[in-house]
Amino acid sequence: MAQKSEQTRQLVADVALKMFREIGFEKTTMRAIAQEAGVSVGNAYYYFASKDELVQELYIQVQDEHAVVAAQALENVQDLAGRLKAVLHTGIDVMAPYHQFGSDFIATAIRPSSPVNPFGEASTAAREASLAIFRSAVEGSSPAVAKKLRGDLPELLWLAYMGVALFWVYDRSEGQRRTRKLINGAAPLVARGLSLAKIPGVSKVFDDVLGLVRTVKEDS
Amino acid sequence: MAQKSEQTRQLVADVALKMFREIGFEKTTMRAIAQEAGVSVGNAYYYFASKDELVQELYIQVQDEHAVVAAQALENVQDLAGRLKAVLHTGIDVMAPYHQFGSDFIATAIRPSSPVNPFGEASTAAREASLAIFRSAVEGSSPAVAKKLRGDLPELLWLAYMGVALFWVYDRSEGQRRTRKLINGAAPLVARGLSLAKIPGVSKVFDDVLGLVRTVKEDS
DNA sequence: ACTCGTTCTTGAACACGTTCAAAACTTCGC
DNA sequence: GCGAAGTTTTGAACGTGTTCAAGAACGAGT
Secondary structure: OOHHHHHHHHHHHHHHHHHHHOOOOOOHHHHHHHHHHOOHHHHHHHOOOOOHHHHHHHHHHHHHHHHHHHHHOOOOOOOOHHHHHHHHHHHHHHHHHHHHHHHHHHHHHOOOOOOOOOOOOOOHHHHHHHHHHHHHHHHHEEEEEEOOHHHHHHHHHHHHHHHHHHHHHOOOOHHHHHHHHHHHHHHHHHHHHHHHHHHHHHHHHHHHHHHHHHHOOOOO | OOOOOHHHHHHHHHHHHHHHHHHHOOOOOOOHHHHHHOOOHHHHHHHHOEEEEEEHHHHHHHHHHHHHHHHHHHHHOOOOHHHHHHHHHHHHHHHHHHHHHHHHHHHHHHOOOOOOOOOOOHHHHHHHHHHHHHHHHHOOOOOOOHHHOOHHHHHHHHHEEEEHHHHHHHHOHHHHHHHHHHHHHHHHHHHHHHHHHHHHHHHHHHHHHHHHHHHOOOOO
């Protein structure tokens, strides 16, 4: 049989994620998780050093699902706008069950000390996975994106995705309709905006933006 | 003599802000604040319904100072890039003493339920004050900003400012050098980018961006 | 001076996330 | 089988933000 240990870990994680979805982050107390899972509080802490780590579990799971669903959605779409839409919409899709809990999630994720912080070290793997989705969206698009943009674009789009996620968290409209609208409107605009890179005057500005991004990124 | 009540309130607020600056958000416990101020814990709660409200006090104070310092810095600067730089740099200046505490501040501010949430109702006044700074930066600039942009630009710049603040929080470089660099690089780029609005092909994209912003803003 | 209503102040109590020493259980060499 | 070493589990305890019933201080009217 599967390791008893691993079984307990899974049990705690499953119960926690279920409760996150059903009653939200704050109401899901460690004591409640333990009781529902039929273990002691201390035992839950044996597997997860903090409540934050349970959130990380959720983050990873959502990320994994996004990768799968997005890859599927990208299969028959060629143009950049469509591919962007696909990636963003599927992202929102997989997060949807956790919407009410989203703000607490973000509040947790945003502190540098958190293991869930998307910019932090503890979630390098998850971030890379997410970045890979955007890279594939950019690279697989035809007509192709201007070569000089191709390198940095995925990262910038991922950053924009973080912004969309933030918007989604605050979106109180029914079914987060406004976020959908934002995606549908912004994706084609980004694509069109990028195509302007051919215009000489614009091209220079683009170059400087990229230069700035690179400068700031590598500290120095 | 000044109201005893108001005196106590000020005392608690002053002690709290001082401790925030000196030992950070988490180490500044309500009990410690109360003890340092020579009042009971319950008494502190009589004036501030939560620790968050003490953060709001800080937010308002920082905002007020920014308004003053920014107005001064704008006095002899005409071009948009320079005016943007002035507003952003002074913003970072007034926040500087609280840098180490910044991440907790953001984590607090970002939850919709928080009184400090910059998008929320409880801080409408503070947000308006901040927005006013950007409006004055845009309106007072010469050469003037394209008319069709003038209405929405301050709000978009304010949004970008929130992004800069976020970057600043994560900026671990000495004296937040990287944030300064980002501002110095981005401000002229924004100004140059806006001047592209005259180019016909670009103009259309700009129109659509503004249209999207408006659509999303007013829900519908 | 005395009362009544309001404002201010107190400190014990609550639920929470988290810690930890000790107990229970497992595994493995022999 | 047996004991030792490791792994897993327990629940009481700590410090935190927050609440609240009770009391103290104050002010105005008589």
